[in-house]
Amino acid sequence: MTSGFFGDIKPARYEGPDSTNPLAYRHYNPDEILLGKRMEEHLRFAIAYWHSFTWPGGDPFGGQTFERPWFPKEGSGETMEHAKLKADVAFEMFSLLGAPYFCFHDADVRPEGDTFSESASRLDEIADYFATKMSETGVKLLWGTANLFSNRRYMAGAATNPDPDVFAYAAATVKHCIDVTKRLNGENYVLWGGREGYETLLNTDLSRELDQLGRFLSLVVDYKHKIGFKGTILIEPKPQEPTKHQYDYDVATVFGFLQKYGLEKEVKVNIEQGHAILAGHSFEHELALANALGIFGSIDMNRNDYQSGWDTDQFPNNVPEMVLAYYQVLLGGGFKTGGTNFDAKLRRQSLDPQDLLIAHIGGMDCCARGLKAAARMIEDKALGGPLDERYAGWKSPEAQAMLSGKRTLEAIAARVVTDKIEPQPKSGRQEYLENVVNRYV
Known part of the structure; x- marks a missing residue:
């Protein structure tokens, strides 16, 4: 028994992207x-x-x-x-x-x-x-x-x-x-x-x-x-x-x-x-x-x-x-x-x-x-791949040692001097990633 509030409207069903029925689903398919x-x-x-x-x-x-x-x-x-x-x-x-x-x-x-x-x-x-x-x-x-x-x-x-x-x-x-x-x-x-x-x-x-x-x-x-x-x-x-x-x-x-x-x-x-x-x-x-x-x-x-x-x-x-x-x-x-x-x-x-x-x-x-x-x-892996690549340096043994507490601040500083570390900035590729997202929309 229905309340009568919605009249004779039938249950909404999935009809696919081409449907023009305002009371049907075009994208929500529960079983997909x-x-x-x-x-x-x-x-x-x-x-x-x-x-x-x-x-x-x-x-x-x-x-x-x-x-x-x-x-x-x-x-x-x-x-x-x-x-x-x-x-x-x-x-x-x-x-x-x-x-x-x-x-x-x-x-x-x-x-x-x-x-x-x-x-x-x-x-x-x-x-x-x-x-x-x-x-x-x-x-x-x-x-x-x-x-x-x-x-x-x-x-x-x-x-x-x-x-x-x-x-x-x-x-x-x-x-x-x-x-x-x-x-x-x-x-x-x-x-x-x-x-x-x-x-x-x-x-x-x-x-x-x-x-x-x-x-x-x-x-x-x-x-x-x-x-x-x-x-x-x-x-x-x-x-x-x-x-x-x-x-x-x-x-x-x-x-x-x-x-x-x-x-x-x-x-x-x-x-x-x-x-x-x-x-x-x-x-x-x-x-x-x-x-x-x-x-x-x-x-x-x-x-x-x-x-x-x-x-x-x-x-x-x-x-x-x-x-x-x-x-x-x-x-x-x-x-x-x-x-x-x-x-x-x-x-x-x-x-x-x-x-x-x-x-x-x-x-x-x-x-x-x-x-x-x-x-x-x-x-x-549209975003996951580039993200893994961006942080790949942290997989190295020395990077992991810094994170795990095996290196003191003094030891880290000494390695920078000894190994003559001079980091060079790398692109964050924001516009590229924004365009990647738009390809999926």
């Missing part, structure tokens, strides 16, 4: 084999519940533009009936897209209660509803998370709040959300510190707040092991917005934080393309650094408008960006428990139900094109 693995298993697509089903289409200068049958009427609150209708539509869309996963915050899927216990009871009820839907459709949960930023109680942070009661409330919320994620066989649990930062240093004790955040994350990790949750705990970096400065600024900052509190072996990162740009980095930089530091976990896929200085969460459509992103994902061995979550939303003028499908189909095709090009680059 790349590097010995099905495309679906490489990409592990997930649909974000929040942007697709709860965002009303507002912006800082205007309110709701979307009219959805599960939105409560003006002046009335959301009910469990609204939440269940929203779930009906959501799982219908997951099935129409053939998406294997979805992701959600607690506040996305159930109405807020008057008390913590009432909110928790409602989440349990909708989780039971989800379990039935998941069994019927085969759709799985990539990750769950708690919204610790929207309610006014979190205006000064959750774990980093100056009020210990807010810390406790946030801890109880995360505990319950991890319980639900485990019950639904979720493969990860994400923490995004939307308010974990500061607006002004005039009223902020940085050392105290970082220690609070470290303690909070340690509690989460301890509880994960206590209940036998096998999923990965992920932190999603973001530099700013809504706070002036957030403590999970970028991958490097998160890694330093994890090291300080002894959690670098326990927690990985969920990297968002738009957040990388806001931090002044490229997406591939953040992915490559996470691989180098051993904390890569998952990605949120979207893009920003490069003429706007904020997080616009648009669907990806830049294939060269996707090539470089998935090249780094493949170099790191691909996703383990993570995947590609579309943390992207429609433009507020895209009102029709089919716009939701078309946006995801286009994004999935864009990612598929990027993945295919990246896989060919791996197979051809």
